[in-house]
Amino acid sequence: MPELPEVEVTRRGIDPRLRGAQVLAVHVGKPLRRPLGREVQALVGLRLGAVQRRGKYLWLPLQGAPDLPAQGLLIHLGMSGSLRLLGAPAPPEAHEHFRLDTDHGSLRLHDPRRFGAVVWSAALDHEPAAGLLSGLGFEPFDAALTDERFHAALQQRRAPIKSVLLGGRVIVGAGNIYACEALFHAGIDPRCSAARIGRARAARLLQAVRQTLAQAMTLGGSTLRDFRDAHGVNGSFQQQAAVYGREGEPCKACGTPLRRIVQGQRSSYFCPRCQRR
Protein backbone atom coordinates (compact mmCIF):
# COMPACT_ATOMS: atom_id res chain seq x y z
CA MET A 1 0.00 0.00 0.00
CA PRO A 2 2.06 2.77 1.20
CA GLU A 3 3.95 4.41 -1.60
CA LEU A 4 5.94 7.61 -1.22
CA PRO A 5 2.92 9.89 -0.68
CA GLU A 6 1.53 7.76 2.14
CA VAL A 7 4.93 7.47 3.80
CA GLU A 8 5.56 11.21 3.51
CA VAL A 9 2.07 12.03 4.82
CA THR A 10 2.85 9.75 7.75
CA ARG A 11 6.20 11.43 8.31
CA ARG A 12 4.61 14.86 8.37
CA GLY A 13 2.07 13.62 10.86
CA ILE A 14 4.50 12.20 13.38
CA ASP A 15 7.60 14.39 13.03
CA PRO A 16 6.36 17.62 14.67
CA ARG A 17 5.05 15.81 17.72
CA LEU A 18 7.78 13.22 18.12
CA ARG A 19 10.73 15.57 17.83
CA GLY A 20 12.46 15.74 21.18
CA ALA A 21 10.20 13.06 22.66
CA GLN A 22 11.76 10.70 25.19
CA VAL A 23 11.18 6.98 24.82
CA LEU A 24 9.40 5.50 27.84
CA ALA A 25 8.85 1.94 26.65
CA VAL A 26 9.18 -0.27 23.58
CA HIS A 27 6.74 -3.10 22.85
CA VAL A 28 7.39 -5.69 20.19
CA GLY A 29 4.53 -7.88 18.96
CA LYS A 30 4.44 -10.50 16.23
CA PRO A 31 7.51 -10.62 14.01
CA LEU A 32 7.48 -8.53 10.85
CA ARG A 33 9.60 -9.13 7.75
CA ARG A 34 12.75 -8.91 9.81
CA PRO A 35 13.09 -10.04 13.40
CA LEU A 36 13.72 -7.25 15.88
CA GLY A 37 16.23 -8.04 18.58
CA ARG A 38 16.36 -7.04 22.21
CA GLU A 39 18.61 -4.10 21.39
CA VAL A 40 15.47 -2.00 20.98
CA GLN A 41 14.96 -2.17 24.74
CA ALA A 42 18.10 -0.03 25.04
CA LEU A 43 16.18 2.78 23.31
CA VAL A 44 14.30 3.54 26.52
CA GLY A 45 15.41 6.93 27.79
CA LEU A 46 16.69 8.15 24.41
CA ARG A 47 15.17 11.13 22.57
CA LEU A 48 13.78 11.31 19.05
CA GLY A 49 15.37 13.57 16.46
CA ALA A 50 13.81 14.76 13.19
CA VAL A 51 11.98 11.95 11.37
CA GLN A 52 13.38 11.51 7.87
CA ARG A 53 12.22 9.65 4.78
CA ARG A 54 14.23 7.89 2.10
CA GLY A 55 12.12 6.28 -0.59
CA LYS A 56 9.39 4.43 1.29
CA TYR A 57 11.49 4.09 4.44
CA LEU A 58 11.22 6.27 7.53
CA TRP A 59 14.24 6.89 9.71
CA LEU A 60 13.70 7.73 13.36
CA PRO A 61 16.97 8.91 14.88
CA LEU A 62 17.39 8.37 18.61
CA GLN A 63 20.02 9.93 20.80
CA GLY A 64 21.03 9.79 24.43
CA ALA A 65 23.23 12.70 25.34
CA PRO A 66 24.36 15.13 22.60
CA ASP A 67 27.91 13.79 22.84
CA LEU A 68 26.81 10.19 22.36
CA PRO A 69 26.46 8.65 18.91
CA ALA A 70 22.95 8.57 17.46
CA GLN A 71 21.22 5.35 16.51
CA GLY A 72 17.79 4.82 15.10
CA LEU A 73 14.96 2.79 13.72
CA LEU A 74 14.33 2.27 10.04
CA ILE A 75 10.65 1.62 9.47
CA HIS A 76 8.97 0.29 6.34
CA LEU A 77 5.21 -0.01 6.06
CA GLY A 78 5.15 -2.86 3.55
CA MET A 79 1.80 -3.45 1.88
CA SER A 80 -0.62 -2.89 4.73
CA GLY A 81 1.23 -0.93 7.40
CA SER A 82 0.32 2.37 8.97
CA LEU A 83 1.63 4.37 11.90
CA ARG A 84 -0.63 6.09 14.42
CA LEU A 85 0.46 8.55 17.05
CA LEU A 86 -1.92 8.41 19.99
CA GLY A 87 -1.97 11.09 22.66
CA ALA A 88 -3.98 9.24 25.26
CA PRO A 89 -3.31 5.74 26.58
CA ALA A 90 -5.22 3.08 24.65
CA PRO A 91 -5.15 -0.72 24.59
CA PRO A 92 -3.37 -2.31 21.63
CA GLU A 93 -5.46 -2.94 18.53
CA ALA A 94 -5.45 -6.17 16.55
CA HIS A 95 -2.45 -6.30 14.18
CA GLU A 96 -0.47 -3.83 16.25
CA HIS A 97 3.04 -5.26 16.09
CA PHE A 98 5.30 -2.50 17.33
CA ARG A 99 4.86 0.31 19.80
CA LEU A 100 7.09 3.14 20.92
CA ASP A 101 5.69 4.88 23.98
CA THR A 102 7.09 8.37 24.50
CA ASP A 103 6.33 11.36 26.66
CA HIS A 104 4.81 12.98 23.55
CA GLY A 105 2.50 10.12 22.63
CA SER A 106 2.43 6.48 21.70
CA LEU A 107 3.59 5.53 18.19
CA ARG A 108 1.93 2.34 16.96
CA LEU A 109 2.58 0.27 13.88
CA HIS A 110 -0.55 -1.45 12.59
CA ASP A 111 0.19 -3.99 9.86
CA PRO A 112 -2.23 -6.87 9.15
CA ARG A 113 -0.07 -8.57 6.52
CA ARG A 114 3.20 -8.04 8.38
CA PHE A 115 5.20 -7.23 5.27
CA GLY A 116 6.47 -4.15 7.05
CA ALA A 117 9.72 -3.92 8.96
CA VAL A 118 11.25 -2.17 11.94
CA VAL A 119 15.02 -2.34 11.84
CA TRP A 120 17.43 -1.09 14.48
CA SER A 121 20.58 0.43 13.07
CA ALA A 122 23.52 2.30 14.61
CA ALA A 123 23.20 4.90 11.82
CA LEU A 124 21.73 5.34 8.36
CA ASP A 125 25.12 4.62 6.83
CA HIS A 126 25.76 1.55 8.99
CA GLU A 127 24.40 -1.94 8.51
CA PRO A 128 21.71 -3.02 8.27
CA ALA A 129 20.18 0.31 7.22
CA ALA A 130 22.88 1.07 4.68
CA GLY A 131 22.34 -2.19 2.85
CA LEU A 132 18.60 -1.72 2.67
CA LEU A 133 18.95 1.78 1.22
CA SER A 134 22.02 1.21 -0.95
CA GLY A 135 20.28 0.28 -4.17
CA LEU A 136 17.73 3.07 -4.15
CA GLY A 137 17.49 5.51 -7.04
CA PHE A 138 16.83 9.24 -7.06
CA GLU A 139 14.34 10.90 -4.77
CA PRO A 140 11.66 12.15 -7.20
CA PHE A 141 11.83 15.75 -5.94
CA ASP A 142 15.62 15.90 -5.83
CA ALA A 143 16.71 18.87 -7.94
CA ALA A 144 19.73 16.79 -9.01
CA LEU A 145 17.33 14.56 -10.92
CA THR A 146 17.26 16.45 -14.20
CA ASP A 147 15.41 15.42 -17.34
CA GLU A 148 18.76 14.47 -18.85
CA ARG A 149 19.77 12.25 -15.95
CA PHE A 150 16.39 10.57 -15.85
CA HIS A 151 16.52 9.90 -19.57
CA ALA A 152 20.08 8.59 -19.33
CA ALA A 153 19.11 6.19 -16.54
CA LEU A 154 16.14 4.89 -18.51
CA GLN A 155 18.43 4.25 -21.47
CA GLN A 156 20.26 1.66 -19.36
CA ARG A 157 17.12 -0.42 -18.77
CA ARG A 158 15.54 -2.75 -21.25
CA ALA A 159 12.73 -3.88 -18.96
CA PRO A 160 9.20 -2.49 -19.40
CA ILE A 161 8.97 1.07 -18.11
CA LYS A 162 6.31 0.06 -15.58
CA SER A 163 8.68 -2.47 -14.01
CA VAL A 164 11.52 0.05 -14.03
CA LEU A 165 9.43 2.61 -12.15
CA LEU A 166 8.36 -0.02 -9.61
CA GLY A 167 11.90 -1.32 -9.19
CA GLY A 168 13.02 1.89 -7.47
CA ARG A 169 16.57 1.72 -8.74
CA VAL A 170 16.14 4.67 -11.09
CA ILE A 171 13.62 6.70 -9.10
CA VAL A 172 12.00 5.82 -5.78
CA GLY A 173 8.53 6.39 -4.47
CA ALA A 174 6.12 5.35 -7.20
CA GLY A 175 4.47 2.03 -6.40
CA ASN A 176 1.76 0.26 -8.31
CA ILE A 177 -0.92 2.94 -8.11
CA TYR A 178 1.25 5.95 -8.89
CA ALA A 179 3.34 4.21 -11.55
CA CYS A 180 0.13 3.38 -13.43
CA GLU A 181 -1.21 6.90 -12.98
CA ALA A 182 2.02 8.63 -14.02
CA LEU A 183 2.32 6.49 -17.16
CA PHE A 184 -1.23 7.41 -18.10
CA HIS A 185 -0.55 11.13 -17.66
CA ALA A 186 2.64 10.82 -19.70
CA GLY A 187 0.84 8.87 -22.46
CA ILE A 188 3.26 5.94 -22.26
CA ASP A 189 2.24 2.27 -22.57
CA PRO A 190 3.43 0.37 -19.47
CA ARG A 191 4.90 -2.37 -21.71
CA CYS A 192 7.21 0.05 -23.50
CA SER A 193 10.87 -0.74 -22.91
CA ALA A 194 12.45 1.99 -20.79
CA ALA A 195 15.39 2.17 -23.17
CA ARG A 196 13.10 3.09 -26.05
CA ILE A 197 11.73 6.20 -24.38
CA GLY A 198 13.11 9.33 -26.00
CA ARG A 199 14.25 12.53 -24.33
CA ALA A 200 10.99 14.42 -24.63
CA ARG A 201 8.86 11.55 -23.38
CA ALA A 202 11.26 10.91 -20.50
CA ALA A 203 10.91 14.55 -19.47
CA ARG A 204 7.16 14.24 -19.66
CA LEU A 205 7.22 11.08 -17.58
CA LEU A 206 9.38 12.65 -14.88
CA GLN A 207 6.97 15.56 -14.69
CA ALA A 208 4.02 13.15 -14.52
CA VAL A 209 5.62 11.17 -11.68
CA ARG A 210 6.25 14.38 -9.75
CA GLN A 211 2.77 15.77 -10.31
CA THR A 212 1.10 12.48 -9.45
CA LEU A 213 3.05 12.07 -6.20
CA ALA A 214 2.52 15.73 -5.28
CA GLN A 215 -1.22 15.55 -5.86
CA ALA A 216 -1.43 12.33 -3.84
CA MET A 217 0.33 13.99 -0.92
CA THR A 218 -2.12 16.90 -1.11
CA LEU A 219 -4.97 14.40 -0.90
CA GLY A 220 -3.47 12.51 2.04
CA GLY A 221 -2.43 9.52 -0.07
CA SER A 222 -4.59 6.61 -1.20
CA THR A 223 -6.64 4.39 1.09
CA LEU A 224 -7.62 1.20 -0.70
CA ARG A 225 -8.15 -0.63 2.56
CA ASP A 226 -5.65 -0.18 5.35
CA PHE A 227 -3.88 3.12 5.05
CA ARG A 228 -4.51 5.84 7.63
CA ASP A 229 -2.33 8.83 8.40
CA ALA A 230 -0.78 9.36 11.84
CA HIS A 231 -4.07 10.81 13.09
CA GLY A 232 -6.23 8.01 11.69
CA VAL A 233 -7.50 9.90 8.64
CA ASN A 234 -8.01 8.15 5.28
CA GLY A 235 -6.42 9.33 2.05
CA SER A 236 -8.63 10.23 -0.90
CA PHE A 237 -6.41 10.01 -4.00
CA GLN A 238 -7.98 6.69 -5.02
CA GLN A 239 -11.20 8.54 -5.83
CA GLN A 240 -9.30 10.60 -8.42
CA ALA A 241 -7.38 7.77 -10.04
CA ALA A 242 -7.52 7.95 -13.82
CA VAL A 243 -6.70 4.30 -14.47
CA TYR A 244 -5.77 2.36 -11.30
CA GLY A 245 -8.44 -0.19 -10.39
CA ARG A 246 -10.68 0.91 -13.29
CA GLU A 247 -10.42 -2.07 -15.67
CA GLY A 248 -13.24 -1.97 -18.22
CA GLU A 249 -14.34 1.53 -17.30
CA PRO A 250 -14.10 4.30 -19.90
CA CYS A 251 -10.92 6.36 -20.15
CA LYS A 252 -11.57 9.80 -18.72
CA ALA A 253 -9.78 11.32 -21.72
CA CYS A 254 -11.07 9.32 -24.70
CA GLY A 255 -13.75 6.91 -23.47
CA THR A 256 -11.93 3.77 -24.57
CA PRO A 257 -12.37 0.91 -22.06
CA LEU A 258 -9.35 0.71 -19.78
CA ARG A 259 -7.31 -2.49 -19.72
CA ARG A 260 -5.58 -4.52 -17.03
CA ILE A 261 -2.54 -6.63 -17.75
CA VAL A 262 -0.08 -8.38 -15.44
CA GLN A 263 3.57 -7.36 -15.44
CA GLY A 264 5.99 -8.88 -12.95
CA GLN A 265 3.10 -10.37 -10.96
CA ARG A 266 1.51 -6.93 -10.54
CA SER A 267 -1.56 -5.48 -12.21
CA SER A 268 -1.01 -2.63 -14.67
CA TYR A 269 -3.96 -0.50 -15.69
CA PHE A 270 -3.82 1.66 -18.80
CA CYS A 271 -5.69 3.18 -21.71
CA PRO A 272 -4.81 1.33 -24.92
CA ARG A 273 -5.54 4.44 -26.96
CA CYS A 274 -4.00 7.29 -24.93
CA GLN A 275 -0.87 5.36 -23.96
CA ARG A 276 1.58 4.46 -26.73
CA ARG A 277 4.63 2.26 -26.97
Added chain:
DNA sequence: CGGGACGCCTGTGAGC
Protein backbone atom coordinates in the same frame (compact mmCIF):
# COMPACT_ATOMS: atom_id res chain seq x y z
C1' DC B 1 24.68 -7.40 -13.72
C1' DG B 2 19.81 -7.34 -15.39
C1' DG B 3 15.47 -9.38 -15.29
C1' DG B 4 11.91 -12.19 -13.64
C1' DA B 5 9.58 -15.31 -10.34
C1' DC B 6 8.77 -16.56 -5.60
C1' DG B 7 7.63 -16.01 -0.90
C1' DC B 8 6.45 -13.57 3.04
C1' DC B 9 1.20 -12.91 5.60
C1' DT B 10 -3.76 -11.80 6.46
C1' DG B 11 -8.08 -10.17 4.87
C1' DT B 12 -11.76 -9.46 1.61
C1' DG B 13 -14.90 -9.97 -2.13
C1' DA B 14 -16.61 -12.68 -5.98
C1' DG B 15 -18.41 -16.83 -7.56
C1' DC B 16 -20.30 -21.20 -6.81
Added chain:
DNA sequence: TGCTCACAGGCGTCCC
Protein backbone atom coordinates in the same frame (compact mmCIF):
# COMPACT_ATOMS: atom_id res chain seq x y z
C1' DT C 1 -24.37 -19.74 4.95
C1' DG C 2 -19.93 -21.51 3.73
C1' DC C 3 -16.19 -22.96 0.82
C1' DT C 4 -12.44 -21.86 -2.63
C1' DC C 5 -9.99 -18.84 -5.36
C1' DA C 6 -7.99 -14.56 -6.97
C1' DC C 7 -6.14 -10.58 -5.57
C1' DA C 8 -4.35 -6.59 -2.58
C1' DG C 9 -0.08 -0.39 -1.46
C1' DG C 10 6.30 -3.88 -1.41
C1' DC C 11 10.55 -5.78 -1.59
C1' DG C 12 14.42 -9.13 -0.29
C1' DT C 13 16.17 -13.27 -2.17
C1' DC C 14 17.14 -16.62 -5.42
C1' DC C 15 17.96 -18.49 -10.00
C1' DC C 16 18.98 -17.99 -14.98
